[in-house]
Amino acid sequence: MSVTARTLGGALIAIVGAGGASDDAAACAAAAIDGRRPQWVVRPRTLDELARVVAIAHDEGLAVVPRGAGHALALGSPPARVDVVLDLCGLDAIVEYNPDDLTVTVQAGVTAGALAAVLHDRRQTLPLDPPGWGSRTLGGIAATAAGGPLRLRYGTMRDLLLGVRFVQADGVVTWGGARVVKSVTGYDVPKLLVGALGTLGILGELTLRLHPLPEAEATCLLPLRSTEIAQDVVARLVDSPLQPSRCELLDAAALAACGLPAAAVGLVVSLGSVEGAVRAQQAMVVAEATRVRARAETMGPGFWRTYDRVLAENGPTVLRLATLATRLAATLDEVRASLGGDAGVTITGCAPLGLLRVALRQDEPAVLAKAIERLRAFVDESDGSVVVERGSTALRTSLDPWGPVPAGPLALMRALKQEFDPRGTLNPGRFVGGL
Amino acid sequence: MSLTPRFVDEMRAIVGKDAVVVSVEGRMTYECDMHTFYKGAPDVVVLPTRTEQVRAIVQACRRANTPIVPRGSGTGLIGGAMAPQGGVMVSMNRMASILEIDYGNRCATVQPGLINLWLTNAVRERGWFFAPDPSSQMVSSIGGNVSTNAGGPHCLKYGITTNHVLGLELVTGRGEVVRVGGKTLDRPGYDLTGVAVGSEGTFALVTAITVRLTHAPEAVKTVLAAFRTVIEASQVVSAAIAAGMTPAAMEMLDEAIIRAINAGTGAGYPEGAGAVLLIELDGPRAEVEVQGERAAAICREHGALSVSVARDEAERALLWKGRKEAAGAVGRLTASYLLQDAVVPRSKLPHIMREIVAIGERYGLLIANVFHAGDGNLHPMICYDDTRPDELEKAKEANEELLRACIALGGSVTGEHGMGMDKAKNLPLQYADADLNFMFRIRGVFDPARLMNPGKLLPTHPACGEGFRPQRPRLPEGTWV
Known part of the structure; x- marks a missing residue:
C-alpha cells in the first residue's frame, strides 16, 4: 500500500523526533544531489533509528541516499532516484x-x-x-x-x-x-x-x-627538472630500506599552489620514526637528491596542512588516475597532452603507488569527456583507471564517472547488488555500472 | 557419493591421464589436512596445470552436481583441504610457477601451488620478501595462504595475507574465469579481491595471485626476555604498545613449552622461567637500535629474569630456535593435543592467561601456550591422553570453554588458521543470525550451486539456509498505514 507524505512523515518523526526529519522545501532543496531533491531529509541519532528509517523507506519503495559531511557528493553518477537523504552526521x-x-x-x-x-x-x-x-x-x-x-x-x-x-x-x-x-x-x-x-x-x-604517532617527523622537498627524473628517484627510494610515511609528487602548478619554489616537478617525502632514524633517513633522501643534482629542502611541520587545504579546495573537477609507478612519467605526459596546456591542470599523487590526482579548472563537459576517454584508453594498457572524483553533474551525466569495469567482475558486482538490494533502496544509480 | 566412469574419463580428457588419481590408496593421501580429526577422501583427485583446465573441471562438476574441493600443500590446521562429501579434489601442486616478478611496481604474480617461502627465496637477493610468514611457510602454498588468509609471527607489523594480495584470477562456482584486482590500485567497484581472500575455496578456485612484495628492512633486532610468569610477560606486551612501539613480532612461550624445548635440543632458555617473550624489531637501523634498548628496558622494569639482545644474525637465529621448534617440542609433553588460535584484545592477555590456567586445572589437562602475543593471537595446545577414554571429550569441552572466554572478552574465533570444518560450528559464537545470513548470501553470489568446498567455513545453522529471514527493526505503530 502506498502512503502519503503526511503519514510517511508521521512515521519518520515517530522514529527520529520532530527535529530529525524535515520535508521543508528549503531543507530539501539544500540537500538536493545533482539537482534531484529528496522528499525528506532525515537525521538519525542512533543506529536503531537509522535502521528503522531504512526499513520504512525499503517497504515503501523509496530511495535512500546516505551522506556524511558532504565532501564526496560530486563522486559517482547522478543518483537514479532520491527520496530520503540520510544525514549521518548525527x-x-x-x-x-x-x-x-x-x-x-x-x-x-x-x-x-x-x-x-x-x-x-x-x-x-x-x-x-x-x-x-x-x-x-x-x-x-x-x-x-x-x-x-x-x-x-x-x-x-x-x-x-x-x-x-x-x-x-x-x-x-x-x-x-x-x-x-x-x-x-x-x-x-x-x-x-x-x-x-x-x-x-x-x-x-x-x-x-x-x-x-611517530615520535619525530621530517619532511623534505626535492625540486626536480623533469618527470622522468622524478620517476627515477621514486624507483630508487622504493628499492631501498627507506620507510617514508609519504612520498607525494607535485607538478609545477601544485608547487606554486603550495607556495613552494618553482620547479618542473617536486617530490615531497616525509619520514616518521625516532629522532635518530628520521635524521639518518633524511640524509639518504638528501643524498638521492644530490645524485640527480637537485637540492633537497627541509619543509616546516605545517606543510602537510597546507597541502591538504590546497587539495581539498582545488578545481571544480578532480580526476583520480591509477596506473603503474613505472609508467608515471608517461602518464603525466599523456595527462598534459589530453587536457591541453591551458586547462588549469594541477597534478599531485602518491608516486610510488602509481596514483595521480588531477585537478582542473576546466569544467566544459564535452571537452573533458573527450580528454577522459583518451586518458582511459591510455591507462587501459596497464589495467589502470580514471575516475571522476569530483565533477559537475553535466560531466558525470555525459560520461560514466567510474569508467568501464570488465564484464566478469561487473557480473559479480551486479549479482551482489541484486542479492542485497533488489529493490534499489540504497543510493541507486550512483555506483559502477549504474548500481 | 561415487562418480561415474564417464565422469572420470571426462576429467582425464581435461587434465590428462597422469593427472587424475582414482585408486583408493592414492586418494587416501588426500583425505585430511594437518587437522587429522577430519577425514574425507575425495572420489577423484585432479592435478591441473592451467586455468583453462580448472574452468573445465568446475564446469564438469556443475553438470554432474559434484562437490569441488581445492587443495594446496595440505598444511592447513582446520579440516579445510579434505572432502567430507567426496567429489573432486583439485590439487594445485602442478600450478606452482612464478609468473612474473615486477620490482618496479613492487609486486609478483604467482600460481596458487607455489610454496610461500619460494617466492621470498626468488626475490631475496634483490632485497625483497613476501611478508606473510605462516609457520608452515616452508611447505604451505600461497594459494592456501590466500584461501585461509594466513598470518604468521611478523604480521604484527606487516599485516596478514589479505594486506598483501593485489589481485586474483578466480574460477568461480559459476564456472567462469574472473580476474579481480591487479597491479594497479583503486579499481572502481566492489572489492571482490578483499572478500575472496579468506573464503576458503567456498567462492572459487584461485588460479593466479598478484601479491605485494616488501623491501627488506635495513636492520633487525631481536630481544629475548624470560619471566617468572606468563602474566608478567603479558603485561610487557601492553607496556610496549603504550610506549608507542610497533615491533615486527612479539612471541610468547609458556612454562610447559619452555620445559619441552629445553628437554630437546636446548635453546638454552633459563631453567625455572615461567614465560619467554621474544620481541623482534625491524626497520631503519637507528630506529631498531633505540626501540631494541627500550624493549629491553621495559622487560627489565617488569621483572624479567634475564634479557638477551642478539648481536648478529647467528645470535638472532639462536633466539628464534626455540620458538621455531615449539610445535614439534610439544610432542615431548603429549602424544595428542587440540590446537586453536582464538584472539583476545591484547590488553586482555593477562586475564585470558589466568583463565587458561583455571580451565586447565578444572579439566585436569595441561594446556601449553606458544603464541603471537603482540596481536593477542593465542595458540593454546590442550594436551590429552588418547589412550584414556573420555580424555578427548574433556579436551574438546575445555577447548570450547576457552573459545567462549575469548569471545566474552571481545575476541575472535580464529586469528589466522581459518574456519574449515573444525571451527564452522563456532561461527555463531561471534556472529548473530543476521551476520551469518549475510555471509551465507555472499557465498551464494559466487557459488549459486553451493558446490565449492561444501561443509567448510559456514555452519549448519538456520541462518545459513535458504529462505531465512533475519529480524528487522520494529517500526512505529499507529500513524503507520
Missing part, C-alpha cells in the same frame, strides 16, 4: 576507545578531525588523510575508500577497518569483521563495504585499527 559518538589495544569504535558520523583530537592525547593516530580529512566523516571515508598521502605507509581504510556495523537495504542491522586487530573468522565483510558507496549497506559503526 551519529557522532566515539563508542569505545581502547588505547592499550590500539583500537577504537566510532559511529559513522564522527569526523576524522574529531577522532584525531581524542587520539592525539594518547599519541595515537588513525592514519587516513584524504583531502579535507579533518571535516570528513569516517563513514564517508569508508564508503568512498578515500585515501591520502599517508596510505603509502599505512594503507587505506581497507587495511584499517577491523569491524563494521551496517544496515542492510531492508533495515536489518548486521555486523561483520571483529573488534580485535587480527581475525579471519568468517568472510571478510568489511572489505566488501569499503568503497561500496553505501550501495550494499549503510555504514553505522566502525571499529578501526590505530597506530602510534
